[in-house]
Amino acid sequence: MHHFAYRNGVLHAEAVNLLDLARSVGTPFYCYSTATLTRHFDVFAQAFSDVRAIVCYALKANSNQAVIKTLASRGAGADVVSGGELLRARAAGIPPDKIMFSGIGKTAAELALAVDEGILCVNVESEAELELLSSIAAAKARSARVSVRVNPDIDAKTHEKIATGRAENKFGIPISRAREVYALAAKLPGLTVTGVDMHIGSQITKLDPFDNAFALLADFVRTLRGDGHPITHIDLGGGLGIPYGGGTDPPPDPHAYAAVVKSATRDLGCTLIFEPGRVLAGNAGILVTQVLYIKRGERKTFVIVDAGMNDLIRPTLYEAHHEIRPVRERPEASGVTVDVVGPVCESGDFLALDRTMNQPDPGDLLAVMSAGAYGAVEASTYNTRPLIPEVLVREGEWALVRPRLAAASLIALDRLPPWL
Ligand code: LLP
Numbered sequence: 001m002h003h004f005a006y007r008n009g010v011l012h013a014e015a016v017n018l019l020d021l022a023r024s025v026g027t028p029f030y031c032y033s034t035a036t037l038t039r040h041f042d043v044f045a046q047a048f049s050d051v052r053a054i055v056c057y058a059l060k061a062n063s064n065q066a067v068i069k070t071l072a073s074r075g076a077g078a079d080v081v082s083g084g085e086l087l088r089a090r091a092a093g094i095p096p097d098k099i100m101f102s103g104i105g106k107t108a109a110e111l112a113l114a115v116d117e118g119i120l121c122v123n124v125e126s127e128a129e130l131e132l133l134s135s136i137a138a139a140k141a142r143s144a145r146v147s148v149r150v151n152p153d154i155d156a157k158t159h160e161k162i163a164t165g166r167a168e169n170k171f172g173i174p175i176s177r178a179r180e181v182y183a184l185a186a187k188l189p190g191l192t193v194t195g196v197d198m199h200i201g202s203q204i205t206k207l208d209p210f211d212n213a214f215a216l217l218a219d220f221v222r223t224l225r226g227d228g229h230p231i232t233h234i235d236l237g238g239g240l241g242i243p244y245g246g247g248t249d250p251p252p253d254p255h256a257y258a259a260v261v262k263s264a265t266r267d268l269g270c271t272l273i274f275e276p277g278r279v280l281a282g283n284a285g286i287l288v289t290q291v292l293y294i295k296r297g298e299r300k301t302f303v304i305v306d307a308g309m310n311d312l313i314r315p316t317l318y319e320a321h322h323e324i325r326p327v328r329e330r331p332e333a334s335g336v337t338v339d340v341v342g343p344v345c346e347s348g349d350f351l352a353l354d355r356t357m358n359q360p361d362p363g364d365l366l367a368v369m370s371a372g373a374y375g376a377v378e379a380s381t382y383n384t385r386p387l388i389p390e391v392l393v394r395e396g397e398w399a400l401v402r403p404r405l406a407a408a409s410l411i412a413l414d415r416l417p418p419w420l
Contacts, residue, residue: 028289078094293362
């Protein structure tokens, strides 16, 4: 469900005409819908309204201040994975007691920031991190709330680059060894053990990996309580997939996911913490790009557009499918099969391969759908292509929430040594 639809033959973001918006901000640009963001948050939160739950939006999906604030205004907390994201969450007004800090490589400075801010919980991923956090908190005469991220060795049945819960992945502590780590945590100064954490992967479209993982997690909570640890929360991570179209598997809806969560955790009396990213932001954003040229190769026809892999890396990095729609609706004609490619000097620079669509003309605008999560945040300036603007729409209004950067400002970041 999203709020990008045709009105009088032109694709709109809510009530904003995307042809007009493109004239104002230029192409390419990202465009986000407030109504979609808030609807997704509300549906997710409502699925858990009958239990104690905190929904900590995974900032990594889209960390624009306007997006974070929009979700925070509905009650979202934050799941952060760097000091930078922690500062972003705080800047957007998310209170420390709704901030989780995840990630395997937190630095001493980042852990110190978490302690100083007094956040809800640090998800610790190794013994060494636990010891470092203990020494930092103890030196400040503080106590940091911690949970240990456990790795259940479960296949999330998603793309290998975004599966995180298998034994060969770098994430978490093997569940078989995690008991010892809790024993260590209980002994170390400066730590309060409050929970258990797990995140098995992203874009998960089947319920059984969740089901299996949550059953293990619930059993583990019982074991820990038996060992005397007062576990009061379970962090179930994120990972719920979204529909990307194109024959990819449709995911379960949040209510079906909630039923699986509740059946595993019902008798534990724990607060449930969630870290959803994509399911909140993914279908709330699109990338609008202009067709520059059509080129007929010997084997393929290329639709060359002004957005590239530096703007949206998902198609080439994860072989991800994104629907591509013309901004000006075209009557259904016989489709052509094309590659939609960007201007970056790499053969991996594409938005779609072998896509059947109504062949666009140069100057036409195309909307790359479902680009609200892991789009703008994964952009780079490769080929000295400045970061593109982000726009947030609310009904008939829009606002530039990040301006287009200029090449000059990129060049100005470089410094010359004295000998040049
Ligand atoms: N919590 C942790 C600890 C995570 O590592 C992640 C995602 C999430 C929550 C949020 O997962 P979500 O609900 O969004 O699935 N760039 C990739 C996805 C990377 C996911 C990384 N971790 C992509 O574009 O598919």
